[in-house]
Amino acid sequence: MADWTLFEVFIRSKHGLNHKHVGSVHAADSEMAIENARDLYTRRNEGVSIWVVPSASITATATDEKEALFDPSDDKIYRHAGFYKLPDEVGHM
């Protein structure tokens, strides 16, 4: 197991939906990772497509950057539709 690679597994549960992260598997290569992910994460029709990505290839945001990255959008309420008040006679827009 030590010389196997850790892969993150993403599954598209239905046509038209995004692939979603479901967990990880160990495998000797990406082809085997797909096979293992099939056996582990889709035993009951959970998916129509699988992606596997070596865990080491994923770059993620750091937890201590959370405020710096995401807080700036907090005070931009004008980016939401509800910010704009329109008279009732306009109807649904």
Add this chain to the structure above:
Amino acid sequence: MYAQMVETGVKSVKSTTEMSSEEQAFQARIDAEIKIEPKNWMPEAYRKTLIRQISQHAHSEIVGMLPEGNWVTRAPTLKRKLQLMAKIQDEAGHGLYLYSAMETLGADRDEEVQKMHEGKAKYSSIFNYPTLNWADMGTIGWLVDGAAIVNQVPLQRTSYGPYSRAMIRVCKEESFHQRQGYEILLHLMREGNDAQKEMVQDSINRFWWPVLMMFGPSDAHSPNSAQSMAWKIKRHSNDELRQRFIDQTIPQLQILGCTAPDPDLKFNEETGHWEYGEIDWTEFFEVLKGNGPCNKERVAQRKKAIDEGAWVREAAVAYANKKQQRNAA
């Protein structure tokens, strides 16, 4: 239960004033029911306790395949054989979800498996009992998986994100296990001959007490409970879960037309709960120490599977390397 008596290495729960600012922020997050994720800061004791708990849980799923595997070749019909194999494959899957969750804490899977083989890490006491007749496949699904569900449902809300998500997947699949087990017993009781009915009662008699022990010792004798509850990696006390299990199981036992081997079992009209007799904790501690009926056999079988499968893992790597070289050329 699937994880019993998990050491926290903590003597008493710290009060807010005794905590560092990092610990305070961590505890506040847990109190607010915000999940802890792998990259968040966490106290070393929380990390170590979780590795112990999740690995013990994972080992239980993996060792739990052995008592059932014992009956695959002797299942009474092809239908039962297919169901049993599907259930065993699920247990392997549950073990793998859990090992993955454990690895997010920086633990190494090979090392943790090695600890189990050396007797340094535990798995649930229940899997050290033998499966002597076919009805045991029904009893395990109904009672053992039933007890597991009672424990795992609250763990879906555990504070550690990856553990919680693994539990959600596991719980979705457990209900099939319990229903298929109960159906095996119901079929034997309703369609079976006298010998088959006796087989069911014999199976329940052997598993009843060990299943109640799965929840772990009484609250008064659970030194690690307070810290585990504060960290929300345990959400209810052992006695509370055991009571919940008994209350939901007795009506199912009555529908089967069977009895529990407990002369003190009686319904308390006032409390609305079933009262049960004294559990033999000496037996529980002996099994945990390695002196149960099947401890040696189970560990030996797991070691054999790992050792004798080594060449397959090596061959897979050799093949992957060869393919890569061919593609590069």
